[in-house]
Amino acid sequence: MSFLQDLLSSQIVQLVVVGAALLGALSGILGSFAVLRQQSLLGDTLSHAALPGVCIGYLIAGERQLSLLLPAALVTGALAALTVMLITHRTRLKTDAALGIALSVFFAIGTVLLTLIQAQGNVSSAGLSSFLFGQAAAITKGDISVMVGTGALLLSVVILFWKEFKLVSFDPASAQALGLPVLALEGALTIIVAVAVVLGLQLVGVILMVALLIAPAAAARQWTQSLSSMVVLAGVIGAIAGAGGALVSATGRGLATGPVVVLIVTGVVVVSLLIAPKRGVLWQALARRQLTKKLPMVSLRYDAKRRKFPIRGVRRG
């Protein structure tokens, strides 16, 4: 226990733990809608598409200035989401192809810009490639307050439009019939996910951010049937995984925060998939076994009376 106290007394560790927990909670809550709308991989596309934005922000600012990098990342992410919508609505290509096109092309442009920046030989550009995998140790108090502020804003939007988002997520057709602005609401949900992705860039990087969006929601889905409890549970799971991952990575050298958080949250998903009541794999297997045991007794006893040959395990009565 004293080891933990030692760890927590370091201010950097405190900041990383708080930041990771905040990010986990936020992405868990916001990712729930993406998972329910079967748009989980949109997070993947958005996070990859943030790379050119980061580079453009750097090229404009001339230094690693978060207040400019992150809005630029948001803009390119939104642009990628628009591209995906355009391709799926206006061509015969399927959603997954549209996601893949936006993801790979935006990322390719990002790598081109990255080498362009590196070719300028500027020292302060060294931190840019940390956006690929995140650099949790570089987090500052200012970043945390940005996360708290933006997070509060996003959460209040979600609470304010709770009913609308719920309907759009589960039954967009009837939302349309009721006269709700479905396209605008879907756009809002996409933008919200994009903001969460951008907030997570510094901590876990563009590649692994998708797991933080999907995994808490997928785990929470196994335990509950109601949206509100799923969202809250996803937030809690995300926060625990974030804080736990940050603590584990602080104990060992060479343990990057992002991958550890992802592995922990995946572990939670695996456990949930196995043992969640009613839905879990083990639970279902048990139920099936009981059923197969019971079934012949119920349905075949009557049948067995009039059969010529006995059925094994069924008493002829």
Added chain:
Amino acid sequence: MIAVSIILTGVLASASAALLGTFLVLRGSAMLSDAISHSIVFGIILVWLVTRQVSGPIPVLGAAFAGVLTVLLTQWLAQSQLVRMDAAIGLVFPALFAAGVLLISLYAREVHIHTDTILLGEIGFVWLNTISLAGWEIPVSIITLGLVLTANLLFVGFFWHPLKLATFDPALAAALGLFPSALYYALMTLTSITAVAAFDAVGAILFVAFVIVPPATAYLLTQRLWLIVCLAVGFSTAACISGYALAVYWNVSIAGMMASMTGVGFALALLFAPQQGLLAQMLRRKKARLEHDCRVMLAHLLTHQGTPQVDEENTQAALTQHLNWPQSHADAIIKRGIDHALIEKNGNLLRLKPAGEAAARELFARR
């Protein structure tokens, strides 16, 4: 010589990718290539931990195994119906990738495996690693990619009809005894092998660009499967050559520029494709609107023909005021009507010609 070997590497990698990518895009499992390309990192590091080999046939097989494992796990998760397909993909590959990255940073710091390299590729250095073959110094990547391309060509050529059927109608393929799922896993295995062979040349994520973007571009232009494959290979070759030239000119990442050029090709096709392009769609919509409103005008003229209000109703002013059409739109429609000899203009009055009257009566009769 260096330029030729770099371009050739790119062309071989992108052609192998486009060949398989056609079927992935048409099947709707394009994002699985993204998952595979991330997960092979896990396979490569696992093989390294056991055998201490980074290149050669064993790591390729190990990485391909990781790719197939990704597909299997994803399928299994989706089939359990606990999560949907997209979430299953997004759960499996980040976990394997994270495990791979952690293993690299824990145990493999001293070897030449950089996560950056795996993701971004080092196509500019392919000519450094060569072997002697019949007196020629040939880069190793070119040989491996050539072999992979040959394998892909043989697979697609040999199983052309079953693949076609399994892509468009898996149920029928299964009913005919063609084992679509076996073909599917063979396709995924080849995709994984191609990803491994391509990854040190173009990098994992840019490989995804080569798998998805050229076939998607071709699909916007044609519906014939063989033409899609040919066009996709052609597009990726063009993207490699133009990408290399631009990358040298601007002194930026070669593989990144090649992949960006596939994106440029796609954007051009999206805008200007003759049937599916956005521009063609816009023109089609405009023409359809014109035709529709021309019929509306004919119906309007017929309704008020011979009534006392005819002088007021059958004029251009009525079209703009009563039907709420902008002046220019009304002009265009009247012009269309006159050009097609449906109406004539008599001073201010619009009058139906026999052809126009027949067309208008046809409209009402159809109800």
